[in-house]
Amino acid sequence: MKREELFAKKIKDQFGIVIEDKLFYFKGVRVASNEAYKNGVKERVLSSTGFLACDSWLVPSHSFIQTYGHLAKKNIKKLKEQEAKAFARGESIKVNLGLDKKYIIVKYKDYILGLGFYNGKILKSRVPPKKRREIINNIL
Amino acid sequence: MDKKEFLDWLNSYTDAEKCFAYFNKASYFRINELKINIEEFKKRSILNYKDTILEEVKELEDKIAIGKTWEYFLGLIHPQSLSSALVAKILAPKEHEKVIDMAAAPGSKLTHASALMRNTGYIYGIDFKDQKIASLFGNITRLGVVNTSIVKGDSVKIKLKDYDKAIVDVPCTSLGSGPSAYLRWDPSHSKKISTLQKKMLLRAFDNLKEGGILTYSTCTYSEEENEQVVKYLLENRDAKLLDLPFEFPRDKGLKEYGKEFSKVARIYPYHLNSEGFFIAKIKKVSS
Numbered sequence: 001m002k003r004e005e006l007f008a009k010k011i012k013d014q015f016g017i018v019i020e021d022k023l024f025y026f027k028g029v030r031v032a033s034n035e036a037y038k039n040g041v042k043e044r045v046l047s048s049t050g051f052l053a054c055d056s057w058l059v060p061s062h063s064f065i066q067t068y069g070h071l072a073k074k075n076i077k078k079l080k081e082q083e084a085k086a087f088a089r090g091e092s093i094k095v096n097l098g099l100d101k102k103y104i105i106v107k108y109k110d111y112i113l114g115l116g117f118y119n120g121k122i123l124k125s126r127v128p129p130k131k132r133r134e135i136i137n138n139i140l
Numbered sequence: 141m142d143k144k145e146f147l148d149w150l151n152s153y154t155d156a157e158k159c160f161a162y163f164n165k166a167s168y169f170r171i172n173e174l175k176i177n178i179e180e181f182k183k184r185s186i187l188n189y190k191d192t193i194l195e196e197v198k199e200l201e202d203k204i205a206i207g208k209t210w211e212y213f214l215g216l217i218h219p220q221s222l223s224s225a226l227v228a229k230i231l232a233p234k235e236h237e238k239v240i241d242m243a244a245a246p247g248s249k250l251t252h253a254s255a256l257m258r259n260t261g262y263i264y265g266i267d268f269k270d271q272k273i274a275s276l277f278g279n280i281t282r283l284g285v286v287n288t289s290i291v292k293g294d295s296v297k298i299k300l301k302d303y304d305k306a307i308v309d310v311p312c313t314s315l316g317s318g319p320s321a322y323l324r325w326d327p328s329h330s331k332k333i334s335t336l337q338k339k340m341l342l343r344a345f346d347n348l349k350e351g352g353i354l355t356y357s358t359c360t361y362s363e364e365e366n367e368q369v370v371k372y373l374l375e376n377r378d379a380k381l382l383d384l385p386f387e388f389p390r391d392k393g394l395k396e397y398g399k400e401f402s403k404v405a406r407i408y409p410y411h412l413n414s415e416g417f418f419i420a421k422i423k424k425v426s427s
Contacts, residue, residue, distance in 0.1 A: 024286070033287040035236065039262040043300075045289040051281045066215060067175070067284035110184055111214050 003029075007058050015105060016073030029054050031064060059103065062114050062128050069105050069112040076105045077116070077123065084108035090132050092122040146322040150315075153361055154391065154408050159416065162409035163319040169206050169217040170225055170248075171196045173255045174284045176216045185211055193388050193412070196255075197225045215282040220248040223316075223359070223407050223417035227309060228252035230384055230405075230421055231355040233261070237304040241265040242295040242344045245272030247279040249307050254285045263288040264303070266295040296339045299347070306344040306354035310337040310369075316359040316409070316416020330362040337369045345377050348424045353382065356420045361406070366418040367397045370404065373422065382421040388412070393420075 001009070004026025011017040025037040032040065032050025040049035052061045083093050087106060097104070097118055104123060106116040114127035125132070141149075150156035169189075171181050178195060187209065189198035197220070206212055206219040225248075233239050233253045241250045244265030254263055265288055267273050273292055280288055291298070313329050315321045337358070344354055356373075358365050370393075373379050381403045389411040393401030404420040 031286060033259055033262075035260060036262050036287045036289060039238065039264070040289045043264070043289070045264075045291050048291060049289040050286045051277075063281045066282070067286075070175075108210075111210055 003058075007054055010058050011060060011068075014103060015069075015071075015075055017068055017071045019068065019071075026053060029056070059126075060115060062126070062131055065105060065115050066112055069107075072105050075099075075102060076107060077118075078107045078109075079113070081108070084113060087113060087116065087123070087125050088127065088132055090125045090127070090129065092124045094122050096121075097123075141322055141326050143322070146325075149327070150361060153363075153394075153406070155410075158410045159408050160319055162413055165409075166222075166413045167200045167206060168192065168197055168220060168222050168225070168414065169200060169212075170220045170252060171198065172216055172218055172251070172283050174259055175214070181216060185216070187211060192222050194222065194225055194229060197222050199413075213282075215284055218248060218251060218279065218283060220252065222412050222414040224248055224415065225252060226388070226405075226407075226417070227307065227355050227357045227419055228256060229386075230419055231305055231307060231353065232385060233257050233305050235260045237261045238302070239263045239305045239307065240300060240303045240344065240347055241307040241309075242340050243267060243309055243311060244290065244307075245269065245276040247276040249309055250276070250288065251279055251283045251285050253305075253307060254280075254283075254287055257287060259285065259287045261287055264300065265290045266293055266298055268292060268294055296336070296343050298343075301347060302349040303347050304349065304352055306348055306352070308341050308344045308354050308356045310340050310356070310358055310365075312337070312358035312360040312365050313362065314359050315361050316407075327362070327364075330360070330364040334364045334369055337365055338372045341369055341373050342376065345373060345379060345422070345424060350424055350426050352424045354422050354424075356418075356422060358418045359415050360418065361408075361416055363394055363397075366406070366420075367394050367401055367404070370401075370420050370422070371397055374400075378425045380423045380425050382423050384419075384421060 025034045030050050031053035036049050040046040051063045053064045054060050101119050104116045104118050106113045116123045147156040188201040211217045228249050244250045245267040250265050381400050391406040393404040407417040
């Protein structure tokens with residue numbers, strides 16, 4: 001199975017996110033529209049087309065979750081304000097989700113904060129440090 | 141240049157005191173329709189805002205920095221002046237078209253065009269400064285734009301063909317951008333920079349297919365950077381000025397350039413309570 005197919009399967013299994021084939025093309029770890037991909041290849045600018053979809057372990061990137069997280073149907077956790085602040089600071093949060101170890105899409109109200117990893121007892125923030133600073137400095 | 145000299149100069153175009161009275165009075169944001177539709181935004185956002193002549197652009201009523209809101213962080217909104225948002229709206233790129241942005245960073249017009257195209261088609265954005273490109277990347281990622289390639293380079297030298305539309309928002313003396321811009325300006329700056337503006341406009345025009353359309357825009361008032369640049373294109377290529385697709389408060393182009401220039405928009409701060417701008421819509425006709 002190709003890398004982009006593996007990623008598409010993974011986000012569908014984990015979060016129920018289905019990306020329409022005709023709209024998006026995954027090449028390696030980048031996500032771009034089909035038309036942008038075709039034109040980018042033609043003009044040899046693919047490396048600057050779209051944005052990173054995932055890391056080398058196929059874990060979705062913060063940008064990907066921010067852009068497509070609203071399509072998720074499962075493994076979503078809504079936090080309260082104090083928990084959201086702690087999550088944004090990069091702190092782990094003790095919660096009982098009744099789930100095994102897995103990645104969770106973390107929300108505050110209807111806003112997607114980013115990805116968290118739940119190890120069965122605590123939820124660890126996967127929001128990149130630079131983005132955490134952005135939230136802490138600008139929002140909280 | 142001191143303020144009196146500048147006011148005298150600006151008075152040759154419009155009411156200068158009135159322009160100063162309206163500078164920087166309002167702050168605007170654009171709802172990013174790639175991430176949220178306007179009705180949904182109205183239900184969810186806690187910001188206080190007023191409607192404007194453009195459905196997707198709102199005037200912020202709260203005394204807060206737009207960049208410090210949840211909505212900004214999540215890419216639901218982008219700070220953009222009302223005048224600036226008119227550029228992509230006037231160009232009106234359609235789904236599946238190919239668009240070139242000749243001076244893309246920081247990406248307000250490019251990301252607006254992407255939203256109008258619903259993330260389909262293709263936008264080729266060029267800029268030449270690393271720092272500006274970094275902020276452009278930040279914006280396209282935050283706003284969820286996936287139909288765009290960003291290229292570092294000299295837009296005058298990059299030759300492309302058969303593009304449907306072009307955004308030509310050129311570097312300018314920015315006299316419309318704020319009340320103190322004139323302090324670092326004298327009329328010779330406009331003459332110098334207009335050479336680059338003419339080259340960029342011609343290059344963008346040559347990148348279009350026959351029937352292709354571009355918008356030429358600046359955030360300044362001097363005719364050397366506005367009417368003269370457009371006139372240069374009309375004299376050197378098979379180009380035609382188009383009527384603006386909708387009405388809004390504006391002045392027409394300067395009369396001495398002919399009746400045709402009534403189709404361009406000179407926007408002064410008091411027209412829209414926003415930045416000063418010049419916008420022309422131009423079509424490439426069959427040779």
